[in-house]
Each structure stands twice: as C-alpha cells, then as structure tokens.
Amino acid sequence: MSKVIIIGAGGVGTVVAHKCAMNNSVFTDIMLASRTKSKCDKIAADIKEMHGVEISTAGVDADNVPELVALIKSFGPKMIINVALPYQDLTIMDACLETGVHYMDTANYEPKDVAKFEYSWQWAYQERFKEAGLMALLGCGFDPGVTQVFTAYANKHYFDEMHYLDIIDCNAGDHGKAFATNFNPEINIREITQPGRYWENGEWKEIEALSVHKPIDYPNIGEKESYVLYHEELESLVKNFPTLKRARFWMTFGQAYITHLQVLENIGMTSIAPINFQGQQIVPLEFLKAVLPPPESLGENYTGQTSIGCQIKGIKNGKDRTYYVWNNSDHALAYKEVRSQAVSYTTGVPAMIGAMLMLTNEEWMKPGVYNCEELNPDPFMEQLNIHGLPWNEKVDIELPHTY
Numbered sequence: 105m106s107k108v109i110i111i112g113a114g115g116v117g118t119v120v121a122h123k124c125a126m127n128n129s130v131f132t133d134i135m136l137a138s139r140t141k142s143k144c145d146k147i148a149a150d151i152k153e154m155h156g157v158e159i160s161t162a163g164v165d166a167d168n169v170p171e172l173v174a175l176i177k178s179f180g181p182k183m184i185i186n187v188a189l190p191y192q193d194l195t196i197m198d199a200c201l202e203t204g205v206h207y208m209d210t211a212n213y214e215p216k217d218v219a220k221f222e223y224s225w226q227w228a229y230q231e232r233f234k235e236a237g238l239m240a241l242l243g244c245g246f247d248p249g250v251t252q253v254f255t256a257y258a259n260k261h262y263f264d265e266m267h268y269l270d271i272i273d274c275n276a277g278d279h280g281k282a283f284a285t286n287f288n289p290e291i292n293i294r295e296i297t298q299p300g301r302y303w304e305n306g307e308w309k310e311i312e313a314l315s316v317h318k319p320i321d322y323p324n325i326g327e328k329e330s331y332v333l334y335h336e337e338l339e340s341l342v343k344n345f346p347t348l349k350r351a352r353f354w355m356t357f358g359q360a361y362i363t364h365l366q367v368l369e370n371i372g373m374t375s376i377a378p379i380n381f382q383g384q385q386i387v388p389l390e391f392l393k394a395v396l397p398p399p400e401s402l403g404e405n406y407t408g409q410t411s412i413g414c415q416i417k418g419i420k421n422g423k424d425r426t427y428y429v430w431n432n433s434d435h436a437l438a439y440k441e442v443r444s445q446a447v448s449y450t451t452g453v454p455a456m457i458g459a460m461l462m463l464t465n466e467e468w469m470k471p472g473v474y475n476c477e478e479l480n481p482d483p484f485m486e487q488l489n490i491h492g493l494p495w496n497e498k499v500d501i502e503l504p505h506t507y
Contacts, residue, residue, distance in 0.1 A: 108459060255345065264419050286399055299334070325409060
C-alpha cells in the first residue's frame with residue numbers, strides 16, 4: 105500500500121494526479137490538496153471520468169505547518185509530492201519531518217520577498233532527514249530533474265570526464281494568447297528577469313538578463329532563438345560533476361514574448377516590491393499574475409512541440425566525445441492524455457516517476473536530501489520511455505550550436 109498526498113492543483117499538479125491515478129498499482133491511495141479545494145475536485149472528476157480511478161481531495165494552506173501536519177496525520181501517506189509554489193518547500197519539508205513521511209518537489213526553495221533561488225536552504229535539511237530515516241528528493245521535474253538524470257546517464261555510460269554541458273529548452277508551441285506563461289507566472293517572470301549566470305572555469309559568470317542569445321537547431325522543430333538564463337540545476341550539477349569546465353542553460357523565447365516582458369518590466373509590473381494602491385499594499389507581479397491566463401487553462405487549443413535536452417562534450421578513453429540526449433513532447437497529445445499542455449506534462453511525468461522509484465526501487469530510497477543526479481539514472485531513463493517521455497540520443501556528432 106502506497107498512499108501519497110500531492111500538494112498543488114495547478115498545471116503540474118493536474119499531470120501528477122492523472123499519472124499517479126494511471127499507475128494505481130503503485131499509488132494505491134491518492135489525495136490531491138491545495139488552497140482551493142474546488143480546483144482539486146475538478147481534477148478528481150476528470151480523473152474519475154478518464155481513468156476510472158477515485159482520488160481524495162482536501163483544502164490546505166501549504167504555508168501553515170500545523171495545518172499540513174493535521175492533513176498528513178489524517179490521511180497517513182508514505183510521501184508528499186510537492187508541486188505547490190517554491191515559497192512553500194520549507195514548510196512542507198518541516199511537516200514531513202514532524203509526521204515521518206518522505207518528501208519530493210520539482211523546484212527549489214526561494215523566499216517570497218527576494219527573487220533568489222538556490223539549494224542551500226534545502227541542502228541544510230540533510231542531517232535532519234537522514235537522522236529521521238526519511239528521504240527528500242529535490243527538483244524532480246524535467247529541468248530541473250530529467251536534465252540531471254540525462255547528465256548522470258551520460259557520465260555513467262559515455263564519458264570518463266564531462267567538460268562542457270549545455271541544457272537546451274525549447275517550447276515551439278502556440279497557445280493563441282497574446283501573452284501567457286507556461287507555468288506559474290509569478291515564478292516564471294521572477295526567473296526570466298533576473299541576471300543570467302553560467303559556470304565557467306571554476307566560477308559563476310553573471311550577465312544581464314537575456315543579453316546572451318543565439319539560434320539553436322532543435323529536433324523536429326528547427327532553429328529558435330535561445331537565451332542564456334540561470335537555472336537551478338546548474339548549481340547541483342557543477343557540485344556533483346566537478347570535471348565540468350562550463351555549464352549553461354538556454355531557453356527559447358519568441359520576440360513577441362520578449363517585447364511584452366520588456367514593456368511590463370519598464371512600467372514596473374514585474375516588481376516584487378509592495379506599492380500602495382487605493383489604501384492597501386499590493387505586489388505588482390502578484391497583480392499581473394492574477395490577470396494573466398492560468399497555465400492550466402492553456403492546454404485545450406495548444407499546438408506544437410517542446411524539445412528539452414543536454415548537449416555534452418568531454419573525454420572517453422583519452423579521445424574527444426560528444427553526446428546529445430533529448431525528449432520532444434507534443435502539446436495536443438499531452439492534453440488528450442491528461443488535460444494539460446506539454447510544459448506541465450514534462451514536469452509532472454518525471455515527478456510521478458521519481459515518486460514511483462522512491463516507493464519501489466531500493467536504489468532510489470535512502471535517508472537524506474538528494475538531487476536527481478546523485479541516484480542511479482538507469483531505472484529513471486527506463487521509466488521515461490514507458491510513461492510518455494521517450495528520449496533520443498546521438499553520440500559523437502558535431503555540436504556546433506552551443507560550443
């Protein structure tokens with residue numbers, strides 16, 4: 105019996121709930137909880153209609169540890185799958201420690217009042233989880249998540265030393281909206297408007313936001329303008345693979361998206377500093393989030409594909425070697441299967457796989473706090489092919505786009 109609570113009922117939470125229900129031989133009892141129970145009820149109704157599986161629902165404030173503890177004690181799960189907001193990672197980890205259940209998330213913690221994300225806060229829980237005999241798996245989505253599994257797989261099977269890593273992320277889909285974000289708008293815009301950073305020769309290099317870009321050719325998609333961002337998996341990858349001389353993260357943005365973002369930034373709408381409005385304080389970015397389309401609403405008419413992968417250069421048996429591993433996902437097919445677009449799908453499926461492996465595979469369950477690349481990549485790579493995220497690889501090809 106493996107009871108799980110999924111916290112968060114946005115686009116990713118929708119996918120995780122569907123995919124857990126589709127694998128109910130492992131996830132025998134499922135609860136979906138969020139601040140807004142009606143959202144959970146709608147997802148539960150879709151799951152019953154599409155997959156014939158009943159799941160429980162609940163309302164919970166994930167900022168409130170006693171409330172989380174009460175929910176966990178009432179349901180009695182083996183683990184929590186946290187797909188709520190990154191601001192809530194630490195309160196949910198605290199609740200897991202208090203109740204003796206395992207923990208997993210898809211994005212690292214960031215404080216609400218500072219647009220800064222790093223793993224230090226969660227890595228600091230290492231001894232507490234180890235002493236409690238509990239596991240916390242951090243960042244088990246696609247990027248972070250699968251990109252780290254891809255890198256670990258490459259290191260295990262194809263390289264003696266990895267020297268150059270470029271994670272490349274393309275969304276070539278069309279949702280028909282003038283401006284919308286594919287995951288939580290608040291988190292998305294905070295991430296994109298911060299200075300870019302990449303690792304080179306043992307130190308972090310900082311650049312102006314979206315200042316380094318070039319076209320990259322993506323499989324089945326073609327060339328798309330791609331921008332260097334700072335992304336959280338870089339922090340753990342350079343720590344766990346010290347032979348890396350350079351590690352970068354690239355993401356595509358259309359010109360219309362960039363123009364909208366620049367205008368919003370110029371007029372102060374992306375600010376996280378509170379302002380006075382009609383006698384009360386509001387945060388401009390939170391107001392902007394409220395007027396933008398929610399990511400879970402984009403799926404129905406979404407067309408096109410995503411392509412996310414790792415391009416790696418290094419040494420094997422004293423000779424230069426290159427390796428490219430990637431997945432392409434289709435927005436329309438994702439919606440047909442789980443009522444969500446492919447950006448949420450590519451995050452939610454790995455979360456389900458990570459939870460499944462924690463519950464069924466001894467190599468993926470050990471006390472402490474871990475990132476995905478610290479565990480055996482082979483079973484995860486196998487499950488990606490089974491559960492909707494098939495991957496492709498090419499060895500010793502020219503990688504002209506990012507090197």
